Amino acid sequence: MISFIGKYYHNLDQKGRVILPSSIREVLANKYSSGKLYLTTAPFDKALHLYPLEEWIKLEDKIRQLPKSDESVIYFLRRVIASATPCEMDKQGRILIPYEYRKDAGINSEVVIVGQIDRVEIWDKDTWDSVTDPSKVDIKRIQDGLAKYGL
Secondary structure: OOOEOOEEEEEOOOOOEEEOOHHHHHHHHHHOOOOOEEEEEOOOOOOEEEEEHHHHHHHHHHHHOOOOOOHHHHHHHHHHHOOOEEEOEOOOOEEEOOHHHHHHHOOOOEEEEEEOEOOEEEEEHHHHHHHOOHHHOOHHHHHHHHHOOOO
16 A cells, blocks of 8 residues: 555544554555654644654645745644644554544544545544535535546
């Protein structure tokens, strides 16, 4: 596997750790040399994003090119960049999700770990189920939007 893909259900342990699925760990080991990770809040969703160092650097490079006076950039800096923290995976393949991050993302005990090609998302299971429920989105609008991109 060369990208983060798939959806995995796991439980947090008593210390707030969650095991990363083996397929996620495989991508980290085979594609990313540093092994360093960054955890941050998602810009718009009640979720967390986990970036390998190399992808985090790409994101920072993009941000550096943007006007710091733009309202959207200011929001992104305050929401995503300000909340970023280095995150280490232990020998069992677990990462600690600090309490403040769990609280911000509404994460309780059951989580969904979702591959998103160049990053990983971590959701509370109930929140994930809600945002991915087809009956709660405007299917026609989404179809039209994806059709613009040939999807």
